Amino acid sequence: MTKPLVLVLALALAGCTVGPxxxxxxxxxxADLGMTTAAAAVPxxxxxxxNDPVLDALVDEALAANRDLKAAAERIEQSRSQLTITRAAQFPDAGIEAGSSRDKASAMGAFPLPSDAIYSKTQRLVISANWELDFWxxxxRASESARAExxxxxxxxxxxxxTLVGDVVRGYFAMRALDESAAIAERTLVGRSKSLxxxxxxxxxxxxxxxxLEQVRSDVQGARALVPAIYQRRLRQEGSLAVLLGRAPKDVFNAKLERGISTEPAVEVPAALPSELLLRRPDLRQAEEHLKAANARIGVARAAYFPSISLTGFYGGESQQLSDLFKATARTWSVGANLLQPLFAGGQIRGGVDLENARTREAALQYVQSIAIAFRExxxxxxxxxxxxxxxxxxxxxERSLSRALELARLRYDNGVYSLFELLETERQLLVVRLEAVDADRDRRSAIVDLYQALGGS
Structure with a gap:
C-alpha cells in the first residue's frame, strides 16, 4: 500500500503546469527622457x-487619514486573504468525523431478524482526508493569479x-492662488470705490x-461682483482639500486650513534618464499585474481538459458500544484514489479557455495603452x-508694463489729455492681467507636480 502512495505523491510533485x-x-x-542635468537627486x-512646512504637514495629514487610501489598504488585505484561500486548495483537507446512530430493522422483512437484532447502535469516530492532486x-496557476492580484x-x-499627494499639492496652491486673486479683487474694489x-x-x-459717472459706477459694481465670486471658488477649494485630508464632517464644514509661504524650485529632468524608469510607475505596475493574473487564469481554464486525480481516506474506530470505540478490534480505515476525465461538457471548457484568452489579450492591450499614456503625460x-x-x-x-501704463494714463487724464473711457479700459486690462499672472504662477507649480507624478511620484 505504501509504494503506490509514494508513487502518486511523486507524480503530483513532478506534475506539469499547463498554460502559458x-x-x-x-x-x-x-532611449531616455534626457534634458538638462539636474543639480540634485529627486527627494x-x-x-x-x-520648502513649505505647512504644505508638508497637509500632505502628511492626508497620507495618514485619507479614506480612499485607507480603503486601498483594505483592498490589499482582501487580496492577501484571497491568496490564502486560493493557495489552500493545493493542500489536503482533513477533519474529524464523529457520529452516533440508533437503527431499527423491520421484523416483517423477507429474512426475519431475531428480536435482539432488530435494534442496533453505531458509534463512529474517524479522521478523514481528501486531496485533489494538482497534477496539471x-x-x-490559480495561486499565481492571486499573487498577481x-x-x-x-x-x-x-x-x-x-494621486492623493498630487491632488493635495495642487489644491493647496489653487487655494493660495484664490487667496491672492481675492486680495487683488478687494484692492481693486477699494480703489474703484474711491474713484467713484x-x-x-x-x-x-x-x-x-x-x-x-455711470461708467465709473459700472466698474465699481463689476469689482463688487468679482469679489464674492472668488470667495465662492475659494470656499469650494477649501472644502475639497479638507475632504482629501480625511477630516471629519464637522471639520470639513468649518474647512479651516493654514497657509504657508513656498519657494519656486528649479526642477529639471536628469540627463539620460532611462525610459524603463516609467515602467515602475504604480499605475503601470498595477496594469501589468492584472495582465499577469489574467495570463495565469488561462492555465486554470486549460486544466479542465485534463483528468482530476484525488486521494481520499479515513482512519478511526466504529463500534456498537461507546466503550469499545477505541479498542483495536474496532479499528476501521479506507484509502482510495479517484480519477475523473471530462468527456463532454457542451463546449463549456473550450468557452472558458477562449474567455480567459480574450481577457488576457484585453489586459495586454490595456497595459500597452497605459504605457503610451504614461509617456504622453x-x-x-x-x-x-x-x-x-x-x-x-x-x-x-x-503686469509691470500695464502698471506703468496706468500711472501714465492717470497723469494724462488729470491733465485732460486722456479720456475717462481710456483710463477705465487700462484699469480693466490691468485687473485681468494681474489675475492671469496669479493663474500662471499656479499653473507653473502644477506643472512641477505633474512632472514628479509622471515620473512615478519619486
Missing part, C-alpha cells in the same frame, strides 16, 4: 522641494497615494457728465516646465 508563462508585451520605448518626498498545475492591489494603493467718490464730487460740481510634463515658466515671466512683465 507570462511574457511582458513588447513595446517600443524611447523621496518630492513635495518638499517647495490548476491550483498553482495582490501585487496589483499594492500597486493600486501606491497609485492612489501618488471722486467722480461723484466732480459730477456734483458739474465737471464731469452723468455718462462718465511625461512628454507634456517635461515640455510644461519651460512653457509655464515662459508664460509666467511674460505675464509678470505684462
Amino acid at each position: 508563462d507570462y511574457e511582458r508585451p513588447a513595446a517600443e520605448l524611447p 523621496q518626498k518630492w513635495w518638499s522641494v517647495f 498545475g490548476k491550483y498553482r 495582490l501585487a496589483a492591489s499594492e500597486a493600486g494603493r501606491d497609485a492612489i497615494r501618488n 467718490e471722486l467722480q461723484q464730487l466732480r459730477y456734483d460740481s458739474g465737471v464731469v457728465s452723468e455718462l462718465e 511625461t512628454r507634456e510634463a517635461i515640455a510644461a516646465q519651460s512653457n509655464t515658466r515662459e508664460i509666467l515671466e511674460a505675464q509678470r512683465a505684462r
Whole structure:
C-alpha cells in the first residue's frame, strides 16, 4: 500500500503546469527622457522641494487619514486573504468525523431478524482526508493569479497615494492662488470705490457728465461682483482639500486650513534618464499585474481538459458500544484514489479557455495603452516646465508694463489729455492681467507636480 502512495505523491510533485508563462508585451520605448542635468537627486518626498512646512504637514495629514487610501489598504488585505484561500486548495483537507446512530430493522422483512437484532447502535469516530492532486498545475496557476492580484492591489494603493499627494499639492496652491486673486479683487474694489467718490464730487460740481459717472459706477459694481465670486471658488477649494485630508464632517464644514509661504524650485529632468524608469510607475505596475493574473487564469481554464486525480481516506474506530470505540478490534480505515476525465461538457471548457484568452489579450492591450499614456503625460510634463515658466515671466512683465501704463494714463487724464473711457479700459486690462499672472504662477507649480507624478511620484 505504501509504494503506490509514494508513487502518486511523486507524480503530483513532478506534475506539469499547463498554460502559458507570462511574457511582458513588447513595446517600443524611447532611449531616455534626457534634458538638462539636474543639480540634485529627486527627494523621496518630492513635495518638499517647495520648502513649505505647512504644505508638508497637509500632505502628511492626508497620507495618514485619507479614506480612499485607507480603503486601498483594505483592498490589499482582501487580496492577501484571497491568496490564502486560493493557495489552500493545493493542500489536503482533513477533519474529524464523529457520529452516533440508533437503527431499527423491520421484523416483517423477507429474512426475519431475531428480536435482539432488530435494534442496533453505531458509534463512529474517524479522521478523514481528501486531496485533489494538482497534477496539471490548476491550483498553482490559480495561486499565481492571486499573487498577481495582490501585487496589483499594492500597486493600486501606491497609485492612489501618488494621486492623493498630487491632488493635495495642487489644491493647496489653487487655494493660495484664490487667496491672492481675492486680495487683488478687494484692492481693486477699494480703489474703484474711491474713484467713484471722486467722480461723484466732480459730477456734483458739474465737471464731469452723468455718462462718465455711470461708467465709473459700472466698474465699481463689476469689482463688487468679482469679489464674492472668488470667495465662492475659494470656499469650494477649501472644502475639497479638507475632504482629501480625511477630516471629519464637522471639520470639513468649518474647512479651516493654514497657509504657508513656498519657494519656486528649479526642477529639471536628469540627463539620460532611462525610459524603463516609467515602467515602475504604480499605475503601470498595477496594469501589468492584472495582465499577469489574467495570463495565469488561462492555465486554470486549460486544466479542465485534463483528468482530476484525488486521494481520499479515513482512519478511526466504529463500534456498537461507546466503550469499545477505541479498542483495536474496532479499528476501521479506507484509502482510495479517484480519477475523473471530462468527456463532454457542451463546449463549456473550450468557452472558458477562449474567455480567459480574450481577457488576457484585453489586459495586454490595456497595459500597452497605459504605457503610451504614461509617456504622453511625461512628454507634456517635461515640455510644461519651460512653457509655464515662459508664460509666467511674460505675464509678470505684462503686469509691470500695464502698471506703468496706468500711472501714465492717470497723469494724462488729470491733465485732460486722456479720456475717462481710456483710463477705465487700462484699469480693466490691468485687473485681468494681474489675475492671469496669479493663474500662471499656479499653473507653473502644477506643472512641477505633474512632472514628479509622471515620473512615478519619486
